[in-house]
Amino acid sequence: MSVRVRFAPSPTGYLHVGGLRTALYNYFFARKHNGSLVLRIEDTDRTRYVEGAVENLIRTLTWAGIEFDEGPHIGGPHAPYFQSQRLDIYKKHAELLVEKGWAYYAFDSPEELEEARQKSPHHEFKYDRNKMKNQFTIGWGKSLELISQGVPYVIRLKVPDNEEIRFYDIIRGEIIVNSKDVDDQVLLKSDGYPTYHLANVVDDHLMEITHIIRGEEWLPSVPKHILLYKAFGWEVPKLAHLPLLLNKDKTKLSKRQGDVAVEDYIAKGYFRDAFVNFIALLGWNPSADREIYSIDELIQKFELEKVNKSGAIFDVVKLEAINSKYLYSKPIEELAKEFKIWVEKRGYSGYSEDYLRQVVGLLRERVKKLPDIIDFAPYMFERPKQFDLEYFNKHWNPSTKEHLKNILNLFLSTDDFTHTKLHDLVVEYLNSKSLKLKDVVHPLRLAITGLSYGAGIFETLEVLGKKEVVERLEYFIDKVLPELSKES
RNA sequence: GGCCCUAUCGACUAAUGGUUAGGUCACCACUCUUUCAAGGUGGUAGUACGGGUUCGAAUCCCGUUAGGGUCACCA
Secondary structure (H helix, E strand, C coil): CEEEECCHHHHHHHHHHHHHHHHHHHHHHHHHHCCEEEEEEEEEHHHCCCCHHHHHHHHHHCCCCCCCEEEEHHHCCCCCCCCHHHHHHHHHHHHHHHHHEEEEECCCCCCHHHHHHHHHCCCCCCCCEEEEEHHHHHCCHHHHHHHCCCCCCCECCCCCCCCCEEEEEECCEEEEHHHHCCCCCCEEECCCECCHHHHHHHHHHHHHCCCEEEEEHHHHHHHHHHHHHHCCCCCCCCCCCCCECCCCCCECCCCCHHEEEEHHHHHHHHHHHHHHHHHHHHCCCCCCCCCCCHHHHHHHHHCCHHCCCCCECHHHHHHHHHHHHHHHHHCCHHHHHHHHHHHCCCCCCCCCCHHHHHHHHHHHHHHCCCCHHHCHHHCCCCCCCCCCCCHHHHCCCHHHHHHHHHHHHHHHHHHCCHHHHHHHHHHHHHCCCCCCCCCHHHHHHHHHHCCCCCCCHHHHHHCCCCCHHHHHHHHHHHHHEEEEEEEC
16 A cells, blocks of 8 residues: 655644644655655634635745645645535544444533533543533433534543553554543534544545654544544554654743744745755754755655654754855855845845855855845945944054055056955055055955955955945045044 | 653764764864854763663663653644
């Protein structure tokens, strides 16, 4: 039987990075085994539905390079892929369970349940089917009567009193839970919608899912699902519960402690392949002394059996390190094209791709993300408005102004504005004065960029071009210098 | 609190009974240098604890401790 896996998010707004990793592992697993990947939307909670969330989810998944074989956006043999469009299926199955004696009707109001919950300390409340209002306490006939009168009801799973439930998880091994610790879960809500547990089990079976790969937070509800499969007489798919992605304090990754939406990272300028690379290696790795992998390599090397058991802290520093490696190794033309979009987004226009290519080439190894270049070297896009006073004080002496003027004249005298030529001209001049390169390089950098750091100054001059450099130097000497001298 | 899961450098992880416990990020030092980076070289740092099993344990078993998840008519 061929592998069929699914990614089944609920449309509550955006794709969580943990969700992305789950989707990625499902995708890797499906591709590696020439199987199918299904996208199913678990929108059974009407109160949490967010407009546009599904489109957003699909857009982000697509950005990450994940391709589905079936789903709401492409259809497939098991459509519809929205659970909200499969209500009759769940209802039919819930009623089948009542018929078989595996489930029962209950009529407790939310208020009554809340009251019962309040009475028990901590979280010790468990639905007592012998005391609450249901078909066992009020009788079968009375129950049918209430239902026919339109009284709201739910269908609950009738969990055995004291029975060992065993299941095997590919990542965690055998797990045993006693049914006495399992609550009589609601399967069908009073609004006619199924709960996650029912819908999930029914759909995974109907859609012929062979492996369930999902987050560890689902592990505690597996016993309920096992009971459901047994009640229906269905085979349980293979299970794999992934370790959680954690905050720095080791709690489940949450919005409070940083960005959890994939789109936040897209907006910050991380590369798709770098981000996927990073996320994929949280909880699993191919056991080699390297960490840069293409998506194809990740697919080839992926093994569910090698996924870790313990949670992984999401560390942005590591993400930045990986991203910067991609930044350093990607083709410069590709970067220039992408960089243009970022530059324009910042309101700078009119730069040729050739100019941007040179800027990227000069600065990419100094930053972590492509758009960071703009903040790191704003002087490539506009003339400096501020000048680092500390830097000025550190490198200025009474004769520096004279040297700068002379260097300006040297620049004016040449039409060969390459960094090697500029370097040679300056060195020649310095030799005649018995000075060192560092005596003038810093003042020059300050005049041109306003900053104490950046790419090699002669390379920077070359990229900026003669006209721009000359104008900046003249402006600095005439206008800025008097002001700085006053302040220092 | 009940139930369940987990435990290797600060972080991500490798080592599936035999290694001086390895790599990457971060950090530190040195080097290169025209600033900032990048690069190069080197370094600090880990098997939570206690018992077993075994000739031999990070690895298997038990316990302790710690952390996490979960206990809805949410998913």
